[in-house]
Amino acid sequence: MRYVKWGLITLAVLLVGSFLHYTLPQHDIVRIVGANTQRMDLGENAWFFAAPDAGTAVSTGGNRDVKFIETIRQNGRPMVYRNEDTSWGWPPYFKVNSFDIQAQAADLTSTEAAPRWVVITHYGWRNQLFTIFPNAVRLRAVESPDVTIIPWFNIFFFVFWGFILLLMRRMWLQFRERTIDPALEDVGDAWDVVDARADAAGARARGTWGRFTGWLGTWRGKPRR
Structure with a gap:
């Protein structure tokens, strides 16, 4: 049972840790190289996409436009973020300015020769197998990639x-x-x-039984007439 107990505790810690890691804000310092919109057919990965933009019609069949921000990290590896409103849903970022962030991302686009570094605050994960992307919630230009966040x-x-x-x-x-x-x-x-x-x-029962057996013992020793 001890192994079962610690197994359940470990599983609970992993689930809570994964939930917090996905939901809490993270910060990346990147160089933006593109900002575009693509039509997406959402299937099993729909759980990892937010709702349609605030004020727009709800799409049917899991097919809708998704805004993306394409970036390059400091180490030269690419990183792609989606840019979707969270509105009043979960996680509670209350983001309704995805179009403004998309315009800001387009304005901060730069080249390798003349880089402009940007801090992207986001939540979520990037997974190529399931085609899921972290959601950018804020952009902020910085002077260099060595700033402390x-x-x-x-x-x-x-x-x-x-x-x-x-x-x-x-x-x-x-x-x-x-x-x-x-x-x-x-x-x-x-x-x-x-x-x-x-x-x-x-004790009383034993005492009563003892007296009874003692009385029987007195009869055993008497001679027969």
């Missing part, structure tokens, strides 16, 4: 939830100390009383 939101997020978990643990310990432990002690005391009564009843 401090993830303030993620720091606040983990500090906040760490404080909440510590508070909940403290409340649970107090609740256990004030309610559960006394109840368990009362149950233990009641069980001790029952056990003591059972021992006393057993």
